[in-house]
Amino acid sequence: MALASRARALLPGARSWGAVLARVTAQRAMSHRVVVETDAAAGVAVMKFRNPPVNSLSLEMVTELVINLEKLENDKTVRGLIFTSESPGVFSSGLNLLDMYGRNPAHYAEYWKAVQELWLRLYQCPMVTVATINGACPAGGCLISMTCDYRVMADNPKYTIGLNETQLGIVAPFWFKDTLVNTIGYRASEISLQLGLLYPPAEALRVGIVDKVVPEDQVHSAALAVMAQWLAIPDHARQLTKAMLRKPTVDNLVRQRDADIQQFVSFISRDSIQKGLQMYLQMLKQKKA
Numbered sequence: 046m047a048l049a050s051r052a053r054a055l056l057p058g059a060r061s062w063g064a065v066l067a068r069v070t071a072q073r074a075m076s077h078r079v080v081v082e083t084d085a086a087a088g089v090a091v092m093k094f095r096n097p098p099v100n101s102l103s104l105e106m107v108t109e110l111v112i113n114l115e116k117l118e119n120d121k122t123v124r125g126l127i128f129t130s131e132s133p134g135v136f137s138s139g140l141n142l143l144d145m146y147g148r149n150p151a152h153y154a155e156y157w158k159a160v161q162e163l164w165l166r167l168y169q170c171p172m173v174t175v176a177t178i179n180g181a182c183p184a185g186g187c188l189i190s191m192t193c194d195y196r197v198m199a200d201n202p203k204y205t206i207g208l209n210e211t212q213l214g215i216v217a218p219f220w221f222k223d224t225l226v227n228t229i230g231y232r233a234s235e236i237s238l239q240l241g242l243l244y245p246p247a248e249a250l251r252v253g254i255v256d257k258v259v260p261e262d263q264v265h266s267a268a269l270a271v272m273a274q275w276l277a278i279p280d281h282a283r284q285l286t287k288a289m290l291r292k293p294t295v296d297n298l299v300r301q302r303d304a305d306i307q308q309f310v311s312f313i314s315r316d317s318i319q320k321g322l323q324m325y326l327q328m329l330k331q332k333k334a
């Protein structure tokens with residue numbers, strides 16, 4: 046889909062293409078939540094998350110990620126893409142709780158459509174994708190990293206990774222679950238997802254949710270080394286193989302996208318879920334205090 050239609054699909058509130066452009070431009074002018082640095086000679090881009098304080102995946106951040114991904118996919122000189130956080134400490138705190146709490150159904154639907162779009166684009170990305178996990182990586186942050194072809198995590202016991210949704214009283218959607226099962230296998234997913242486990246680096250490596258753990262100061266060089274190894278494979282062969290492996294999982298969401306949005310809206314709008322999110326947000330504040 047062209048950038049224009051993608052932007053329009055992601056920003057359904059906008060009535061015309063001009064309005065879409067104005068809104069996206071305004072967002073970008075206000076802040077760049079995503080910074081892309083491209084090494085054209087190496088054919089590698091680095092996408093850095095910059096959404097303080099904790100790189101939560103707000104609607105604006107998700108939209109910027111999708112737009113930047115589409116741009117890079119259209120740039121034939123870029124074969125590999127590394128994701129990381131501009132500020133070590135938090136890779137991404139996951140979906141923005143404030144996009145899921147205290148808003149109206151239209152907002153929830155718009156948000157969920159954008160999150161689906163991001164996952165679909167990342168999971169089918171033709172570039173080699175490597176996540177450089179240089180901080181905490183719960184829930185939606187973990188999902189983003191699991192869409193990558195390879196995950197390198199910094200060896201810092203303060204950093205954890207996993208799908209912790211049940212700990213918030215919410216249920217990870219089937220496509221989060223599918224991504225986890227594809228990454229760590231069925232039995233490990235049963236334990237991991239029901240308990241909402243967050244793994245420190247050594248355990249993350251043992252369960253296979255990351256592929257490599259390295260000292261923190263080597264995390265970027267390690268990601269570049271992995272990238273070089275993957276880029277040695279001819280693109281067409283690797284891309285078709287990736288598509289073959291991931292197509293059934295992608296098709297599963299594509300078939301039921303609208304139903305999944307309806308389900309999300311009805312689930313997240315429940316009083317009991319809203320109450321749970323409110324308590325979780327309070328808990329985060331108290332922890333800080």
Ligand SMILES: CCCCCC/C=C/CC(=O)SCCNC(=O)CCNC(=O)[C@H](O)C(C)(C)COP(=O)(O)OP(=O)(O)OC[C@H]1O[C@@H](n2cnc3c(N)ncnc32)[C@H](O)[C@@H]1OP(=O)(O)O
Binds near residue numbers: 183
């Ligand atoms: C049928 C479908 C069902 C729906 C399924 C939806 C699935 C959801 C997936 C998700 O991604 S939900 C989000 C889950 N994320 C988390 O549980 C992480 C929560 N955050 C943390 O654990 C910590 O913040 C951190 C990431 C480890 C960082 O810790 P740090 O000490 O550095 O920072 P804090 O003081 O805790 O936080 C600073 C500031 O940010 C706010 N915040 C943290 N996480 C989020 C978030 N995900 N969304 C929005 N805001 C977040 C936190 O409340 C603090 O705010 P203030 O107190 O400064 O106002």
